Amino acid sequence: MTRPIAHAVSRRHAVLAGAALGLAAGSGRLRAAPGAFTIRFSHVVAEDTPKGLAARRFQALVQERSAGRITVTIYPEAQLYGDHDEVQALQLGAVEILAPSLSKFGRIGFPEFELFDLPYFFPDVARVRRITQGALGQRMLARLERQRLVGLGFMDNGFKHMSANRPLLEATDFVGQRMRIQASRVIAAQMRALGAQPVTLAFSETRRALAAGVVDGTENPVSNFWTQGMQEVQTDLSLTEHGYLGYAVVTSQRFWQALSPSDRALVRDAMEQALAFGNQIADTQNEKAFAALRGYAGTRIHALTAGQKDRLRGAVQSVHAGLAQRIGADWLDQARSALQRTE
């Protein structure tokens, strides 16, 4: 199993060093021959996940279609930048592409993205796609311009489950549990509504924090749980399916505008295809991880009854109204009407 690589240099130092390199090379492009450049794609998960494999597909497509003129270098597992500094690195020109989870956009000034974190809001991934692949999703991506970012598209991982060193089947099971969360106010509110204490930690720090007992539990789709080796430090996984995890792929305006129109089209098309591929394999990657987990004796897997799910759903209802108040009811109304539309 791959593990995040520890870095000797501090993150801040790495951002600045990377930015200096980017500036020296001109808009983050490292020129080797006329027209040749490298796209650095940084993400925080393992390679054998939906996002990791979609990044690989993007790399293969770009390199093949540019006949090797454009190189894509992928830095998985927060090897280069992690949750705390990746957006800053992108804005400074130290990397060209990121694919943060949608939950991480709230903290950088896009709270409307946190609607994807609402617990028990989306019945299935097909309905999430009505938003991500529809007008509302486009409106969200367009807003990224305010931070000099360009949104290249959305991608699914899947539904999250709760893990800890005890089953989490009823709200009372959560009381007093310190639960690692992403930097999302909606997820924090969800954990508080369940009686747990939310602790925001970078993804790359999560397994270590679980192992050290700094936190008791967490939430993630099985593909992330398994590929981080969280089964080695959590005795119970409860199949709550309470929330969605997906991604938005972003680049910086500075990099995007420096591309020639034909390179921009090449990169956009390759990304569209890579994201479609990622969406196609997300379910199977989660099922593959789930099958592996079922064969692992150290973690008990608990299916919830319909009654248990209903009670959890009831316990977190207040979170929906809280977000509507914060981002304006309009976003939630539009999301609800996309979900209810008959197709």
Ligand code: SIN
């Ligand atoms: C990811 O899938 O990119 C990480 C999710 C998390 O931080 O829990």
